[in-house]
Every structure is written in C-alpha cells, then in structure tokens.
Amino acid sequence: AQSVTQLDSQVPVFEEAPVELRCNYSSSVSVYLFWYVQYPNQGLQLLLKYLSGSTLVKGINGFEAEFNKSQTSFHLRKPSVHISDTAEYFCAAYGSSNTGKLIFGQGTTLQVKP
Amino acid sequence: DTAVSQTPKYLVTQMGNDKSIKCEQNLGHDTMYWYKQDSKKFLKIMFSYNNKELIINETVPNRFSPKSPDKAHLNLHINSLELGDSAVYFCASSKREASKLFFGSGTQLSVL
Numbered sequence: 093a094q095s096v097t098q099l100d101s102q103v104p105v106f107e108e109a110p111v112e113l114r115c116n117y118s119s120s121v122s123v124y125l126f127w128y129v130q131y132p133n134q135g136l137q138l139l140l141k142y143l144s145g146s147t148l149v150k151g152i153n154g155f156e157a158e159f160n161k162s163q164t165s166f167h168l169r170k171p172s173v174h175i176s177d178t179a180e181y182f183c184a185a186y187g188s189s190n191t192g193k194l195i196f197g198q199g200t201t202l203q204v205k206p
Numbered sequence: 207d208t209a210v211s212q213t214p215k216y217l218v219t220q221m222g223n224d225k226s227i228k229c230e231q232n233l234g235h236d237t238m239y240w241y242k243q244d245s246k247k248f249l250k251i252m253f254s255y256n257n258k259e260l261i262i263n264e265t266v267p268n269r270f271s272p273k274s275p276d277k278a279h280l281n282l283h284i285n286s287l288e289l290g291d292s293a294v295y296f297c298a299s300s301k302r303e304a305s306k307l308f309f310g311s312g313t314q315l316s317v318l
Contacts, residue, residue, distance in 0.1 A: 126306075135210070135296055135309030136249075180247055193262055194307060196249040 096121065096185050098197035106205050107175055113168040113200045115183030121195060122186045125166040127157055130180040130199075139181075142166065153177070178204045209233050212297045212310035219287055220318055227282045227313045229297030236302055237261075238280035240272060243294040243312070255280055256302075287317045 099114040117125065124143055128136040140151025147159040157168045166183060183197040212229040219225055231238060239262075240252040253272045254262035260272070269285045284291060297310040 128307075128309075130247075133311070135298075135311045136307070137309070138306050141306065182249065193251055193254070199247045199249075201247075 096183050096195050096197040098181075098183050098200045100200050101198065102201045102203065104203045104205060105173055108172045110171050111169065111173050111177075111202065113181050113183075113202065115166045115168065115197055117164050117166065117183075117185050119164060123159070123161070124186045125157075125159060126184040126194070127151065127155070127166075127168050128182045128184060128196075129153075130182065132179070136182065139168070173202070173204050175204050175206060177202060208310075210297055210299055210308050210310040212295075212313055214313060215311065216314050216316075218316045218318065221287055221289060223287050224283070224285045225287060225315070226284070227295055227297075227315075229280050229282070229310060231278055231297075231299040231308070233299060233301075233308060234278075235299040235308070236277055237300045238274065238277070239298040239300075239307065240280065240282050241296040241298060241309075243296060245293070249296070253280075253282075284315075287315075289317050291315060292317045 095118045097116045105111045126141045127139040129139050130136045139155050140149050142149045142159045150156045155170050159166050181200045184194050210231045237256045239254045241249050242252055243249050252266050255274045257277050258274045271283045274280045294312045294314050296312050298307040300307050
C-alpha cells in the first residue's frame with residue numbers, strides 16, 4: 093500500500109534547540125516529497141519539496157530536509173527553533189501512479205517551549 | 207487577495223441537514239481538490255478536479271457531491287449530514303496535477 097509515515101506524533105523542544113521531524117515513505121509512492129506546515133486554525137503551507145537533484149533541500153523559515161533513498165526517508169530539520177515554529181508538520185508524497193493524489197503522513201506536532 | 211478562499215469558515219448544523227461549502231481560487235490553476243482533516247489531524251483527499259473534470263474520486267459516500275462550475279470554483283455539497291462528517295474540510299488548488307498545492311484556511315464542520 094502507498095504510505096507516508098511520520099514516526100513521532102509530538103515533538104516537544106526548547107527554544108533555540110535543534111529539531112528533527114522524521115518521515116519515511118513506502119517504495120510504492122513516488123519520490124516527489126513534500127513537507128507542509130499548518131499553523132493553528134490555518135490551512136497548510138509548503139515548507140519545501142524534493143523532486144530531483146540535490147538530496148539536501150532548503151525551504152522557508154530555516155528548515156531543510158534530506159532525501160535518503162536507501163533508507164526511504166525525508167527527515168525535516170532546523171538547527172535552532174523559535175516559539176513561532178510551533179505548528180503541525182506534514183510529510184507528503186504523490187502516489188506512484190502519478191494520479192495527482194497527494195498522500196499525507198499522520199502529522200507531527202512541534203511544541204516549542206520557552 | 208487570498209489565493210484560495212473557502213466559505214464558511216465555521217459551519218454548525220444538525221444531523222440530517224444538507225449544507226454546502228464554497229471554494230474559489232484566483233491563481234489561475236487548472237486543478238482543485240477537497241481534503242478532509244479528521245479530529246486526529248489526518249488529511250485525506252476526497253476529490254480532485256482538473257479543468258472542471260473529475261479526476262480523483264476517493265471512496266467517499268454518495269452524500270458528498272462536488273461541483274465545479276468553472277475551473278476557479280469547486281464547491282462541496284453534503285446531503286443528510288451525519289455525526290461522522292464533523293471535520294475540517296480544506297480546499298486546495300495546483301497549477302497542474304502533481305505539483306505544489308495551495309490550501310484554503312479550512313471549513314470546520316460540526317454536526318450535532
């Protein structure tokens with residue numbers, strides 16, 4: 093089955109600490125990979141995407157992610173988080189048949205504490 | 207101007223009623239979507255339209271009917287609402303299939 097798995101449902105972290113949000117995808121999905129962020133009571137915004145090329149992808153707000161084909165992972169990282177990064181983060185991939193169906197992971201709640 | 211706008215933002219209604227959610231995008235995109243986000247924040251696609259044509263129709267009850275009068279609009283009509291329909295519904299659009307999605311701010315539907 094096509095799937096995207098986010099390994100942590102909640103990640104609490106102190107302000108200015110580094111953070112990594114983990115995402116694994118099944119081999120049955122495409123390698124068009126995305127991270128979206130959802131701030132409270134808002135829709136989703138694209139943080140970054142991997143389509144091809146360099147495996148290290150830089151996005152907005154200081155986030156980056158690394159595509160690792162051998163481990164089928166696309167983990168999101170930030171070296172120093174701010175209170176304003178508190179939000180829900182979703183990893184996503186398109187189905188391998190390229191039907192346009194974007195498959196989301198379960199989401200990870202990032203809680204940044206002062 | 208908001209790129210993808212959906213109305214209403216909140217919708218509270220009784221079981222058995224019929225309701226509609228409207229969505230409009232001013233980005234000139236060809237493809238529009240409806241996603242459902244449940245209470246555990248899980249997002250699942252419901253429908254996708256490309257240039258007014260239905261291209262994705264997931265296993266959604268027949269009570270849900272999307273309508274796209276033109277490529278800038280994709281409305282969602284729900285008949286005979288049930289308690290389990292309570293969720294946040296997101297409209298989204300993209301330039302073409304399988305590209306970056308732009309999301310509306312969501313409609314929180316509460317069925318009592």
